[in-house]
Amino acid sequence: DIQMTQSPSSLSASVGDRVAFTCQASQDIINRLNWYQQKPGKAPKLLIYDASILETEVPSRFRGSGSGTEFTLSITSLQPEDVATYYCQHYDHLPHTFGQGTKLEIK
Amino acid sequence: QVQLVQSGGEVKKPGASVKVSCKASGYTFTYYRISWLRQVPGQGLEWMGWISGDNGDTDYAQRFQGRVTMTADTSTSTAYMELGRLRSDDTAVYYCARDLGDYVGVWLYWGQGTLVTVSS
Numbered sequence: 572d573i574q575m576t577q578s579p580s581s582l583s584a585s586v587g588d589r590v591a592f593t594c595q596a597s598q599d600i601i602n603r604l605n606w607y608q609q610k611p612g613k614a615p616k617l618l619i620y621d622a623s624i625l626e627t628e629v630p631s632r633f634r635g636s637g638s639g640t641e642f643t644l645s646i647t648s649l650q651p652e653d654v655a656t657y658y659c660q661h662y663d664h665l666p667h668t669f670g671q672g673t674k675l676e677i678k
Numbered sequence: 679q680v681q682l683v684q685s686g687g688e689v690k691k692p693g694a695s696v697k698v699s700c701k702a703s704g705y706t707f708t709y710y711r712i713s714w715l716r717q718v719p720g721q722g723l724e725w726m727g728w729i730s731g732d733n734g735d736t737d738y739a740q741r742f743q744g745r746v747t748m749t750a751d752t753s754t755s756t757a758y759m760e761l762g763r764l765r766s767d768d769t770a771v772y773y774c775a776r777d778l779g780d781y782v783g784v785w786l787y788w789g790q791g792t793l794v795t796v797s798s
Contacts, residue, residue, distance in 0.1 A: 603783075605783075605784055605785075607723075607785075614773055614775075614788035614789065614790060614791055615723065615773075615785070615788060616788075617778065617784065617785060617786045620778065620781060620784045621781075621784075626778075626786065658722065658723060660723070660783075661783075662781070662782065662783025662784060665725075665737060665739075666725050666739045666740070667725045667783045668725070669722050669723040669724070669725075670722070671721075671722045672722055
């Protein structure tokens with residue numbers, strides 16, 4: 572199985588800051604990488620697929636980049652509603668596995 | 679609009695089985711597969727398997743092989759996930775999810791989640 576490793580595990584930043592999280596795959600997954608946002612008590616929400624394609628209605632302050640084994644999710648101008656846990660997940664082949672998540676908080 | 683509505687929470691004893699349903703609406707059920715995932719409280723997400731809405735083909739994650747059965751009723755557009763021989767570490771929120779178009783493994787649509795508690 573492909574191991575997905577996210578860093579950092581938690582992050583605290585101020586409103587308006589630019590933040591970035593990374594996701595590393597244990598083998599080449601080309602660009603078959605999703606990012607999800609999950610708020611407490613809710614199902615995950617798809618933000619980005621194919622490593623960099625923004626899902627419809629996701630604010631443009633979210634940006635995904637990377638290929639191969641190294642990927643990044645960045646948020647420009649952090650907003651209070653961005654407080655959540657963010658997960659990466661590959662879909663190169665089964666089983667589709669997730670990273671352990673990055674918990675984002677506001678200072 | 680696409681909706682996936684899951685059955686309510688369950689409390690089960692160790693060794694028992696649980697069956698969770700996922701009723702789909704807003705699209706043609708037979709065009710897409712339904713995946714099942716779970717999330718242990720405070721932990722990450724885990725894919726359990728999927729079932730084709732068309733022909734009932736399934737593929738299960740290896741760690742659940744022999745314990746999980748996924749079925750689908752096309753007449754009611756409902757998918758089911760049954761997990762047997764429950765243990766305390768099966769306590770989790772179980773989700774059904776549907777792919778984004780042709781992107782298999784890109785889960786755009788999710789059910790609301792079903793909490794299954796395993797406790798003696």
